[in-house]
Amino acid sequence: MNYEAExxxxxxxxxFKKMGCPDDxxxxxxxxxxxxxxxxxxxxxxxxxxxxxxxxxxxxxxASPNMKIIHETPSTAVLDGDLxxxxxxxxxxxxxxxxxxxxxxxxxxxxQNSNHYGIAAFHAMMALEHDMIGISMTNASPLVAPTFSKSxxxxxxxxxxxxxxxxxxxxxxxxxxxxVANGKLEVLQRKGEDAPLGxxxxxxxxxxxxxxxxxxxxxxxxxxxxxxxGSQKGYCLGAMVDIFTAVLSGANYGPWAPPFVAFLxxxxxxxxxxxxxxxxxxxxxxxxxxxxxKQHMDNWIRTFRNAEPVAGQEKVLIPGDPERELTEERLxxxxxxxxxxxxxxxxxxxxxxxxxKEN
Amino acid sequence: MNYEAExxxxxxxxxFKKMGCPDDxxxxxxxxxxxxxxxxxxxxxxxxxxxxxxxxxxxxxxASPNMKIIHETPSTAVLDGDLxxxxxxxxxxxxxxxxxxxxxxxxxxxxQNSNHYGIAAFHAMMALEHDMIGISMTNASPLVAPTFSKSxxxxxxxxxxxxxxxxxxxxxxxxxxxxVANGKLEVLQRKGEDAPLGxxxxxxxxxxxxxxxxxxxxxxxxxxxxxxxGSQKGYCLGAMVDIFTAVLSGANYGPWAPPFVAFLxxxxxxxxxxxxxxxxxxxxxxxxxxxxxKQHMDNWIRTFRNAEPVAGQEKVLIPGDPERELTEERLxxxxxxxxxxxxxxxxxxxxxxxxxKEN
Numbered sequence: 001m002n003y004e005a006e007x008x009x010x011x012x013x014x015x016f017k018k019m020g021c022p023d024d025x026x027x028x029x030x031x032x033x034x035x036x037x038x039x040x041x042x043x044x045x046x047x048x049x050x051x052x053x054x055x056x057x058x059x060x061x062x063a064s065p066n067m068k069i070i071h072e073t074p075s076t077a078v079l080d081g082d083l084x085x086x087x088x089x090x091x092x093x094x095x096x097x098x099x100x101x102x103x104x105x106x107x108x109x110x111x112q113n114s115n116h117y118g119i120a121a122f123h124a125m126m127a128l129e130h131d132m133i134g135i136s137m138t139n140a141s142p143l144v145a146p147t148f149s150k151s152x153x154x155x156x157x158x159x160x161x162x163x164x165x166x167x168x169x170x171x172x173x174x175x176x177x178x179x180v181a182n183g184k185l186e187v188l189q190r191k192g193e194d195a196p197l198g199x200x201x202x203x204x205x206x207x208x209x210x211x212x213x214x215x216x217x218x219x220x221x222x223x224x225x226x227x228x229x230g231s232q233k234g235y236c237l238g239a240m241v242d243i244f245t246a247v248l249s250g251a252n253y254g255p256w257a258p259p260f261v262a263f264l265x266x267x268x269x270x271x272x273x274x275x276x277x278x279x280x281x282x283x284x285x286x287x288x289x290x291x292x293x294k295q296h297m298d299n300w301i302r303t304f305r306n307a308e309p310v311a312g313q314e315k316v317l318i319p320g321d322p323e324r325e326l327t328e329e330r331l332x333x334x335x336x337x338x339x340x341x342x343x344x345x346x347x348x349x350x351x352x353x354x355x356x357k358e359n
Numbered sequence: 360m361n362y363e364a365e366x367x368x369x370x371x372x373x374x375f376k377k378m379g380c381p382d383d384x385x386x387x388x389x390x391x392x393x394x395x396x397x398x399x400x401x402x403x404x405x406x407x408x409x410x411x412x413x414x415x416x417x418x419x420x421x422a423s424p425n426m427k428i429i430h431e432t433p434s435t436a437v438l439d440g441d442l443x444x445x446x447x448x449x450x451x452x453x454x455x456x457x458x459x460x461x462x463x464x465x466x467x468x469x470x471q472n473s474n475h476y477g478i479a480a481f482h483a484m485m486a487l488e489h490d491m492i493g494i495s496m497t498n499a500s501p502l503v504a505p506t507f508s509k510s511x512x513x514x515x516x517x518x519x520x521x522x523x524x525x526x527x528x529x530x531x532x533x534x535x536x537x538x539v540a541n542g543k544l545e546v547l548q549r550k551g552e553d554a555p556l557g558x559x560x561x562x563x564x565x566x567x568x569x570x571x572x573x574x575x576x577x578x579x580x581x582x583x584x585x586x587x588x589g590s591q592k593g594y595c596l597g598a599m600v601d602i603f604t605a606v607l608s609g610a611n612y613g614p615w616a617p618p619f620v621a622f623l624x625x626x627x628x629x630x631x632x633x634x635x636x637x638x639x640x641x642x643x644x645x646x647x648x649x650x651x652x653k654q655h656m657d658n659w660i661r662t663f664r665n666a667e668p669v670a671g672q673e674k675v676l677i678p679g680d681p682e683r684e685l686t687e688e689r690l691x692x693x694x695x696x697x698x699x700x701x702x703x704x705x706x707x708x709x710x711x712x713x714x715x716k717e718n
Contacts, residue, residue, distance in 0.1 A: 071645075071646065071647065072464075073463065073464030073465075073642070073645040074433055074434065074462070074463045074464055075433065075434040075463045075464040075465045075645070076464035076465060076641075076642075076645040076646060078646050078647065103433070104432065104433045104434045104463050104464075105431075105432030105433055105434040105435035105463075105467070106432075106434045106435060106465060106467055108464070108465055108641070108645075110646050133607075145666075146663060146666055146675050147675070147676070148668055148669055148672040148674075148675050148676065149666040149667060149668055149669060149672075149675045150666075150667045150668070150669055151666035151667045151675075153662070153663060153666055161599050163602055163606075171598070171602065173595035173596075173598070173599060175589075175591075175592040175595055175596075177592075178589075179583070179588055179589045180589060196587050196588065198587075198588045199588075201669075204669070204670065205668075205669030205670065206669075223582060223583060223589050223592055223593070224538070224582060224583065224584075224588075225583075225588050225589075228555050228557075229538055229555070229557045229558075229583075229584050229588065230534075230537075230538045230539060230582050230584075232534075232676070232678075233534040233536075233582055234582070235678075236532035236534055236678045237532075237534075237596075239530070239532070239663070239678065240520050240532060242659075243522055243530065243656070243659065247522075247652060247655045247656060247659055248492075248643075248646045248647065248652065249646065249647075250647055253655070253659055254659060254662055254663065255662065271655065271658065272655075282435075282467070283432070283435075284607075286430075286432040286434070286435040286467075287430065287435060287437050287469050287607045287608065288430065288437065288607065288608075288609055293606060293607065296606050296612070296630065296631075297602070297606060299630065300601075300602065300606055300612055300613060303512070303613055303614065304505055304512060304598070304613065307504075307505055307508040307509075307510035307512055308508060308509045308510045309507055309508055309509070309564075310507055310508060310509055310560075310563070310564030310565075311563065311564065313507040313508075315507070316505050316506070316507050316508045316510075317506070317507065317591070319591075319594075319595045319598065
C-alpha cells in the first residue's frame with residue numbers, strides 16, 4: 001500500500017527519537033531516509049530503518065554521538081563521527097565543508113568512525129542552496145570483487161556530485177561504482193528473474209545470471225562488468241572512493257569495512273574506525289561568478305536534453321531527471337511499501353510503543 | 360622499429376623549440392608525450408606530435424603563451440592558458456594547485472583557453488613527490504554519445520587520480536570515461552578486427568561491432584556500454600568532467616569543445632575559450648600524518664594485490680601496475696613506432712630542419 005511521504009518521515013523521526021537521537025539529528029536522519037524513498041532508492045529509505053535499530057541494539061551505532069573535528073586546515077577537516085548514524089555525521093560533515101568553502105573557496109571533510117549514510121545525493125545536494133558544488137562519497141560493506149578476483153574487497157562505494165543551475169533543475173548524479181546497485185538484484189529476486197551477465201559473478205568468479213549469486217558467496221561486479229567492457233575502470237572508481245573515504249579519514253577500508261547487516265560481525269582486526277565518508281563543497285564564485293556558471297549550466301542541460309534520441313527513446317535524460325520525476329509522482333500518490341517492509345515497521349512500532357498504520 | 364625513450368624525448372623537445380616554445384616549456388611538453396609512450400598510451404605520445412604542429416600552423420595553438428591567473432581564493436584559481444599547449448598549461452596549473460595546497464590544505468585549479476594536455480596521469484602524478492594526492496581531468500573533442508542519444512556531445516573525458524604510498528609503488532588510475540579509449544578502436548582497425556558490442560554505436564545509435572563506426576558518423580559509448588550495464592553512469596562521469604573542466608573554468612563544453620584534429624573546424628559559436636582542464640592537489644597531512652597514510656596505502660595495495668584471482672588469472676592488479684610494467688620494459692627495449700609514425704616524424708624533421716633517424 002501507499003503511504004504519504006510526510007507520514008513515513010514522521011514515523012522515522014519518532015523511531016530515531018526513541019533510540020535516543022537528539023531532536024535535530026532525528027529530524028535530519030528521518031529526512032535523509034525519506035528523500036531516498038521519494039527519489040526511488042527504495043533500498044535506502046524507510047525499509048532500512050530496522051537495520052539501523054538492530055545495529056544500535058548491538059552497540060555498533062551511537063544514537064547521541066559527540067562528533068569532533070580532530071584535525072583541520074583552512075580547506076580541510078577530519079571528523080570523528082563517534083560511531084553515529086551516517087545519516088547524521090554525513091550532513092554534519094557537509095556543513096563543515098560548506099563553512100570552509102565560504103572562506104577558503106573549497107571545503108573537504110573526511111569522516112571516520114561512522115555508519116551507513118543513506119543516499120549519497122542527499123549530502124551532496126546540501127551544497128546547492130549555497131551556490132556551491134557538492135560532492136559526497138562513502139565506503140560500504142565489502143560485496144564487490146576487483147577485476148580478475150573472487151575476493152569481495154570493495155563496497156558499492158557511491159559517488160554523488162550536485163551542480164547548481166539557474167532556471168533548470170540542478171544536475172545531480174548519484175551512482176554506485178558497480179554495474180548496478182544491490183537493490184536491483186533484490187528486485188530480480190522478488191520477481192524470480194535472472195540478472196543480465198555483467199552484474200554479478202559466482203563464488204568461483206565465473207560470470208553468472210543468478211540473481212542470488214551474492215547470497216551464494218559470489219560478488220557484485222565493478223561498473224563495466226568485465227575486463228573487455230572496462231570493469232577495471234569501475235574497480236578504479238570503487239578503489240578511489242575507498243581510499244578517499246577510509247584511508248584518508250582513518251576509517252576501515254577494503255575487506256575491513258564493517259558490514260551494515262547486524263547478523264554479520266565486523267572484522268576482528270580493524271585497520272581504522274567505523275566506515276568513512278568524504279564530503280566536498282566548492283564555492284562556484286571561487287572560480288567564476290555564480291550567475292554566469294548557472295546560466296551556462298542551464299545551457300548545458302538544455303543542450304543535452306535536446307540531444308537527438310535513438311529510435312524508441314523519447315528523450316535524453318539529465319542526471320537527476322529520473323529521481324525528480326519520481327519525487328513529484330510520490331509526493332502526489334504516496335510511497336508504495338511492500339508487505340515485508342510494513343511488517344517490519346509494525347514490529348518497530350511495537351518495540352518502541354509507537355503506532356504504524358497498517359492500511 | 361624501436362627507439363630509445365630519451366632519443367624520442369629529445370627529438371620532441373627540438374620540435375617544440377622550433378615551434379617557438381620557451382625552453383622549459385618545450386622540455387615539460389616533451390616529457391609529457393614521452394611518458395605516454397613509456398606508459399603504453401601510444402596514441403598520446405610522439406605519434407601525436409605532428410597534430411600539435413598542425414594546430415600551431417593554423418594559429419589554433421600558441422607556442423609561447425602568457426598564462427595568467429584570472430581569479431583566485433586561498434584554495435582555488437582559474438588559469439587562462441592563452442591557447443597554449445595543454446602539455447604546458449596542465450603542469451603549470453598543477454604547480455599552482457600544489458602551492459595552494461601547501462597553505463590551504465588543498466588546491467584546485469580550473470584551466471580555460473587550453474589545448475589537448477596529453478595523458479591525464481602525467482599531471483596528477485606531479486603531486487606524489489609532495490606527499491599530496493593529485494587529480495587531473497580534461498574535456499576533449501566530442502566523440503561520445505550520452506545514453507539514449509545519437510549526438511556526439513562529450514569527449515572521452517579522462518579522470519586521473521594518484522595516491523602516494525610508502526614502499527609500494529603509488530596507486531595511479533587514469534581512465535577515459537568511455538568503455539575504451541579511441542586508441543583501442545584504432546588498434547582493431549589496423550588488425551582488421553571487429554570491436555566487442557558496447558564500445559561504439561553506428562550513426563543511428565544502434566549497437567555495432569564495426570571498428571570504423573566512429574569514422575562513419577557513429578559514436579563511442581560511455582563506460583557501461585548500454586543502459587542495462589550502467590552506461591548512464593559513464594555518461595554521468597563524462598558529463599561531470601565536462602562541467603568541472605569547462606563550465607567551471609569558462610572553456611567550451613559539450614559539443615562546443617574544439618576538435619584536436621586540424622582538419623575539423625572549431626564550432627563557429629563558442630560558449631567559452633579553448634578546452635578546459637581541472638587539477639587538484641590534496642596535502643595528505645591536511646587530513647592525517649603522511650607517513651601513517653602511506654603505510655595504510657601499502658597495506659591497501661598489498662591486500663588487494665593478494666586478493667584471490669579467478670581461474671586463469673595470475674594476479675589481481677593495482678591501478679598503475681600495467682603502465683609501470685610497460686615503462687620498465689620500454690626503458691630497457693625502447694619504444695616501438697609504426698612506420699606511419701616514423702614517416703610523420705621524418706616529415707616534421709624536414710619541416711624544421713632537424714634529423715630523425717630512420718633505422
